[in-house]
Amino acid sequence: MSKIGDFTITASHPSSLARQGDLFTAHGSLLTPAFMPCASRGVVRALAPQDIADRGLQIMICNAFHLLDHPGEEALARRGGLHQFMSWPGLLATDSGGYQVFSLAEPRDISEAGVRVRSPRTGQPLLLTPERSLQAQNTLGADLIMCFDECAPFPCEREYAAQSVERTLRWAERSHAAHQREDQLLFGIVQGSVYPELRARSAQATVALDFPAYAIGGVSVGESREQMLEAVEVCLEHLPPDKPRYVMGVGTPLDIVDCVVRGVDLFDCVLPTRNARHGLLYTWSGVLRLGNSRFREDDGPLEEGCSCPACRGYSRAYLQYLFRLKEGAAWRLLSLHNLQFYATLVHRIREAIPAGQLGKLWEQVAQASERLEEPSC
């Protein structure tokens, strides 16, 4: 009988570190590698929760800081938690809020206790601490939750990065101690900026605290693709292979395949929905810039054979017209397409692992990534 947090590796890829898995949670089994669309405020921009399930995606990631700010912890507690509030029967993750808090904070706002910020909505002062974040995340009740950490900026001096790693470790210990619910999986988070020895130190010490799953944070913050992959690699060397590994905020389709072949199981990123709202559409033959004038008279779908509502229902010409009008329907339909692409991507990745076909898939994704269908305008 499975218990919450059980992670079964169901297949391994013969020529890489990629693995196919099944993570047992209170809201069902998550098939990995998996992608989590960002629903920071309890909704994926321009979409409703049902739209996510309809794409075949099992999980969304919300932000504890945004939700603590509004609608607020008490209101969510009275609704019975985030799943009930969103009427979402699937899986949920929450970020600790650390990333947002640090983006709002000045250096003087950061202390050993936590981070002092003002609510972006009301201006009220708020001290976010590991205990406060965990209390909020316990109330929200997501299946996967995160330690309160510091995501160091990029670029970041070695000395600051080292201090930040140590503080994040002390906060990880406090997060672990504050966590109250056995039906939620608490992820330890590895930091260390672009410094391999700090990444190694952070990973080893976080693993020593014995979390049921691990996240790699502080990547995709402005560093190069090579720096990102190097940082991820160092962390992975020190993370236990039998536990789920999540790379936060990554990434492009190619980043995802590149991390999968190194042994990553979980991803989240705003790219598919944000790019959709800017008219950048992912297809298996390249990125399509919908605003380009050559699509004005194009009666074809965004992508031949795609089963999303945009491709099944409408032409490039009509979608471009709606996009230029800034119609809500455009943002929704284009977001549905890009999420369908990401859902298909992780589905193909999961299928390619037992079949030993990840190399072929990597080639295909790399080619599509290089080749914009349109010159940038």
Next chain:
Amino acid sequence: MSKIGDFTITASHPSSLARQGDLFTAHGSLLTPAFMPCASRGVVRALAPQDIADRGLQIMICNAFHLLDHPGEEALARRGGLHQFMSWPGLLATDSGGYQVFSLAEPRDISEAGVRVRSPRTGQPLLLTPERSLQAQNTLGADLIMCFDECAPFPCEREYAAQSVERTLRWAERSHAAHQREDQLLFGIVQGSVYPELRARSAQATVALDFPAYAIGGVSVGESREQMLEAVEVCLEHLPPDKPRYVMGVGTPLDIVDCVVRGVDLFDCVLPTRNARHGLLYTWSGVLRLGNSRFREDDGPLEEGCSCPACRGYSRAYLQYLFRLKEGAAWRLLSLHNLQFYATLVHRIREAIPAGQLGKLWEQVAQASERLEEPSC
């Protein structure tokens, strides 16, 4: 064998002038009384065409002037018309553009030839005439199209209204002569402001031009409900009972029932979608103001028993939260609910006609209209 424009009255209401009908068009049979959501620019705000069909609505009305401005007549001609451009297999109507043109024009811009305006998009001057409007509407290819008329403002002096009626009649003759396609039904439009004798003159002379269907324009422009119903009544007395009758821009649910019992078959109005975007939701027990703080913790649906995606999927609390965030999902879900209400309304009207139950339905709609669920805030 039915031919385009055949209008069969399939049932009459025993105690009123209401009738149930079936209008045969190039894109199928339209069951009347019918409601047409406004898709002025070829899309209902916040929704996609498929959403309209999913509500059980058969037809949308678009605006020839807006579409002439953008994407333009040539682009639509190359797409094969408006149905193809929108990927909409159902019925379409187009307004002539008169209403919009007059809202942009100064008195000196109006001549016997037509109306001179500038494109709101490019600033280019444009002379809209009956011939130009009909040419555009023929190109767009909607099933129901309108004569180019003057919709007089409200209030309007009798002398101006009388001149305007005569000019609209001369334009009706020119529209009739310019119309080229037998697969499109051209509606003659009755004007006359709030003056019964002008309404009668306009109706009689328009009928003398022998159109396959008639619209009543120049109502719902600021006059009282009583003035609107009186103007509609006078027109209806002079319109042939065997032809479809359309009251333009009407109205609230109660207005619709009131017009149906007087013998009207077709309606269009921005109210359901515009009100949705302002958080005003129609329910069978009254209008609900979603922004009201009492819904903040309300786990119930907008309306018990409603089959729309908003009611099936989400609570009032979550919808209010999305609405306050100004999320696209809120505008879409709330618009879907209000259109579902209007679709249910005309469906119930059609069923009540043979059953002799319109009086009972009127009572129910009148009660719901009087009673706001919430005091206005």
